[in-house]
Amino acid sequence: MGGVDLSDKSLELYDPDIRSNKMWKRVLFNLLLRVISSLETAQTKLSKSIDDKSNHHAFTAGISSSNSDWTGDTLVFPVVIYSEGTGYNPSTGIFTAPSAGTYVFYVSVQSASRKYIYLDIVMNGSSKVRALAYYGGGSRVHINQTGTNLVILHLQTGDRVWVKRYKGIGYVSGDIPITTFSGFKLN
CATH class of the missing domain: 1.20.5 (Single alpha-helices involved in coiled-coils or other helix-helix interfaces)
Structure with a gap:
């Protein structure tokens, strides 16, 4: 013994x-x-x-088609590429924290040809970081630019995070998403 x-x-x-x-x-x-x-x-x-995986939350979502004239407010990412736990709603594009902790969020956007777009990662209505896909003009070549940004946020249960347009117009995506939104809980 x-x-x-x-x-x-x-x-x-x-x-x-x-x-x-x-x-x-x-x-x-x-x-x-x-x-x-x-x-x-x-x-x-x-x-x-x-x-216990009940406290693990992670997602990546994208858009499966381009919209060169989009000027909406919240950018919805309906194509769920990966999801563990709960929190991300592909119908609204909003992540609602199921538990308190430190989270990481990332956005990647490609501008429509010869256009620019600014996207913000927003927490509870307050912009935290901005991604910029900017075309400076002057070229007859169809040029798309990519903008990305990442933010680490401490969330309380029920806090909401989403991506919204600050200004600009249009984005590019495809069957395999180019414009994406991701998030995961660190602890």
């Missing part, structure tokens, strides 16, 4: 009469078994809580 000596010889060190008391030895043995069982149960629960 893991180095615990329950022989009569070890017990007689404490009390020479204990050898004759088999019941005491049995009580002590059962008590040790219960302690070991409790420790194993606690270890299992701790391991399970560490591995």
Whole structure:
């Protein structure tokens, strides 16, 4: 039993009469078994809580077609590429924090040909970072620019994060999304 000596010889060190008391030895043995069982149960629960995926939240979503004339407010990313846990709503484009913690969000946008677009990552109505896909003009060549940005935010349960247009017009995407929005919980 893991180095615990329950022989009569070890017990007689404490009390020479204990050898004759088999019941005491049995009580002590059962008590040790219960302690070991409790420790194993606690270890299992701790391991399970560490591995519990209910607190893992991550997503990547994109857009499957271009819209060179888009001038909306919230950019909705309806194509879910990856999702673990809960939080991202592909119908609204909004991530709602299911639990408090530190999260990372990333946006990538490609401007429509010879146009520019600014997109903000917004938390509860407040812009946090801006991605800019800017075309400077002057070229007859169809040029698309890509803008990206990343932000780390501490969210409380129920906080909302989304992507909105600051200014500009249009974006490019395709069957394999080019314009995307991602987020995941660090802890």
